[in-house]
């Protein structure tokens with residue numbers, strides 16, 4: 135008799151809390167969804183009051199009941215709550231710009247304040263441009279806020295106007311055979327990949343020749359200083375790297391010409407056309423494309439190819455990003471690749 139009355143009491147309590155959910159405004163189907171989460175979650179939702187979006191949040195396959203408090207605390211649409219909570223984003227406010235930035239490709243949460251500052255200065259830009267520019271550090275002036283590059287990254291060592299490799303010398307330099315180019319050196323993997331690529335090109339009747347490769351720190355000092363005699367520094371910086379900041383110093387770069395041609399005519403060569411379609415298959419990327427001048431900070435160089443390995447070269451080509459952005463997103467902030 136006692137057992138039965140306890141059971142009746144329990145049933146009454148359960149029925150009653152469901153009544154309260156109904157009173158708040160939840161439908162019968164919604165109450166079933168809420169009840170499936172267990173008593174504790176149900177109490178929290180009851181206390182929170184009616185929330186049309188929370189049912190969508192709970193019904194999403196990525197919903198995590200252990201984060202229920204956080205989902206409930208945000209007065210946002212279901213998809214935004216799921217994004218913010220599931221990715222662990224914390225922001226001062228979740229206004230339209232912040233949420234739009236968070237949804238943008240290659241968004242790096244640690245850079246949110248920089249995106250917002252840059253957007254405020256450039257309201258004409260769309261969110262993707264803002265993210266791209268800040269990822270490439272273009273919100274900082276050249277050669278300010280410089281970072282010492284991690285030279286243990288091998289084929290993914292970065293050198294640009296924000297990352298210096300200082301007086302780095304590649305560990306395994308090999309001499310370029312005169313059949314392929316000038317009297318100079320390249321990183322071994324880069325050279326082997328280049329030889330495979332050049333052999334394929336020449337087998338197809340396309341001539342190509344390396345006119346510049348690894349440039350040691352000291353020779354970049356000489357080159358840069360000679361340019362300074364000709365042009366003011368802000369002009370020189372648009373076409374030549376400062377010593378310690380040159381892609382060539384990584385040992386993983388070739389500047390190419392057609393025999394008889396020069397850098398300026400390379401864009402019109404059969405070699406250039408071929409490289410546009412096939413360079414990535416050998417691990418090379420066009421480092422300074424014509425449509426990315428704003429991001430790379432370098433004028434278009436149809437002749438300058440950087441070795442990054444096949445996988446990364448393919449990703450960069452397929453996704454139309456620069457190595458600078460790839461580095462910010464996948465290497466520096468260590469997002470899971472692809």
Ligand SMILES: [Zn+2]
Nearest residue numbers: 346388389438
């Ligand atoms: Zn070059």
